[in-house]
Amino acid sequence: MNKIIAAVEIGTSKMKVLLGEIRSQQALNVVGFGSIESFGVKKGELVNFKVASEQVHLAIDLAEKSAGVQAEEVYLSVTGSHLGGSFNLGSARVSSADNVVVRNDVARAIEEAKRKELLDDRIYVHFIQNPFHLDGRPVEDPLNLQGSLLEVGYWSVDGDEKVIKDLLHVINGYGLEVGHVIASSLASGEIATSRADRKAGALVIDFGAGATDYVLYRDGCAAKTGVVPIGGDHLTNDISMGLRVDERHAESLKKEHGRAFCGEEDDDLRVWLIGNKMIGDRDVSRKAIRQVVAARVEELFQILAEELEGYLEPDHLGSGIHLTGGGSLLPGITEVASSALGLPAKRAELPTGIVEELRNPEFATVLGLLHFGLTGQSQVNPVRSKGIGRALAKIFGR
Ligand SMILES: Nc1ncnc2c1ncn2[C@@H]1O[C@H](COP(=O)(O)OP(=O)(O)O)[C@@H](O)[C@H]1O
Numbered sequence: 001m002n003k004i005i006a007a008v009e010i011g012t013s014k015m016k017v018l019l020g021e022i023r024s025q026q027a028l029n030v031v032g033f034g035s036i037e038s039f040g041v042k043k044g045e046l047v048n049f050k051v052a053s054e055q056v057h058l059a060i061d062l063a064e065k066s067a068g069v070q071a072e073e074v075y076l077s078v079t080g081s082h083l084g085g086s087f088n089l090g091s092a093r094v095s096s097a098d099n100v101v102v103r104n105d106v107a108r109a110i111e112e113a114k115r116k117e118l119l120d121d122r123i124y125v126h127f128i129q130n131p132f133h134l135d136g137r138p139v140e141d142p143l144n145l146q147g148s149l150l151e152v153g154y155w156s157v158d159g160d161e162k163v164i165k166d167l168l169h170v171i172n173g174y175g176l177e178v179g180h181v182i183a184s185s186l187a188s189g190e191i192a193t194s195r196a197d198r199k200a201g202a203l204v205i206d207f208g209a210g211a212t213d214y215v216l217y218r219d220g221c222a223a224k225t226g227v228v229p230i231g232g233d234h235l236t237n238d239i240s241m242g243l244r245v246d247e248r249h250a251e252s253l254k255k256e257h258g259r260a261f262c263g264e265e266d267d268d269l270r271v272w273l274i275g276n277k278m279i280g281d282r283d284v285s286r287k288a289i290r291q292v293v294a295a296r297v298e299e300l301f302q303i304l305a306e307e308l309e310g311y312l313e314p315d316h317l318g319s320g321i322h323l324t325g326g327g328s329l330l331p332g333i334t335e336v337a338s339s340a341l342g343l344p345a346k347r348a349e350l351p352t353g354i355v356e357e358l359r360n361p362e363f364a365t366v367l368g369l370l371h372f373g374l375t376g377q378s379q380v381n382p383v384r385s386k387g388i389g390r391a392l393a394k395i396f397g398r
């Protein structure tokens with residue numbers, strides 16, 4: 001039997017676990033899965049260790065039982081507004097007399113790019129190498145090429161050490177070690193786009209329950225990632241407050257009648273709250289539901305547009321916007337995304353060859369995590385195991 005990897009997402013709406021077995025040529029060999037309601041998590045961060053742990057452990061147990069095998073290593077996603085990121089450029093003058101780039105020049109440029117120290121309570125989650133530039137020209141591998149100034153940029157993702165440590169302890173409580181921590185945006189991005197999409201340039205937006213994660217790819221590399229603390233739960237809350245209905249009904253009104261924009265045809269139409277007039281049902285205005293939803297969706301895309309200012313030129317984003325996460329099922333979301341960000345948008349296609357139940361945008365992150373786990377870090381450019389290793393080394397004190 002080959003190694004069994006567990007992909008674990010401690011989500012705001014659900015704890016999701018996929019088990020996969022490493023087999024050559026099969027990037028998504030799912031052998032078991034468990035998904036269970038989430039408690040104790042808000043906006044992607046733990047707010048109640050005990051109840052969140054219980055739910056995560058149940059989900060892992062379900063996945064192991066369905067597979068009939070035990071997990072050996074965990075790939076864990078991390079999200080929340082504690083995640084930060086920055087782009088750091090390193091450069092080196094080519095040292096040889098004949099202007100040919102040698103290993104030492106490359107090492108100096110990389111070292112400079114990674115020099116930035118974080119504050120004490122922050123750790124690096126990823127160092128993502130972007131293309132080298134030699135005298136301003138992009139090159140894949142600068143070794144042995146002629147030039148005088150070598151530059152390399154890194155998009156680094158950092159997070160709050162305590163928040164990440166708490167997540168690791170949840171997994172340790174089941175008797176498992178976390179091998180790799182991966183930002184949710186990068187996990188979703190990996191599964192929502194193809195290598196060709198990333199090469200052409202793409203923006204992946206994972207509209208989850210508590211938060212929205214995004215990653216922007218340029219020239220095949222993740223050039224920016226981020227988390228906006230607005231998700232589907234906010235739409236539900238707004239409906240609940242605005243229409244004075246409880247959360248459970250608000251959630252089903254959103255799924256049945258919600259839309260990301262509001263049109264004239266919505267005037268005057270009323271919908272039933274419960275669908276059963278005999279038991280004192282109430283009717284509510286469909287327009288009111290859609291207005292509430294549209295306002296929050298507009299706010300989300302306004303924040304995205306501000307955070308991505310300067311990154312959205314269509315020339316660099318040939319593959320456009322790929323929407324995923326449960327919130328991407330909201331009707332009209334692609335139209336709103338497209339007009340707010342000025343790029344073509346579509347719902348991401350998830351890979352075929354997996355059971356239909358998992359071909360759901362809510363599973364994008366765990367599918368991406370499993371893909372990372374089963375293909376091995378070396379092949380999943382741009383995420384470098386070094387950055388993750390270093391982050392974990394600090395956490396585990398190794
Ligand atoms: N058909 C739908 N229309 C609108 N929102 C939906 C729909 N289906 C699911 N959602 C929303 O998607 C969110 C769950 O997405 P998910 O990606 O699983 O979140 P997370 O990973 O943060 O737990 C919830 O807020 C849910 O209401």
Ligand SMILES: [Mg+2]
Pocket residue numbers: 009011184206208209325362365
């Ligand atoms: Mg998610």
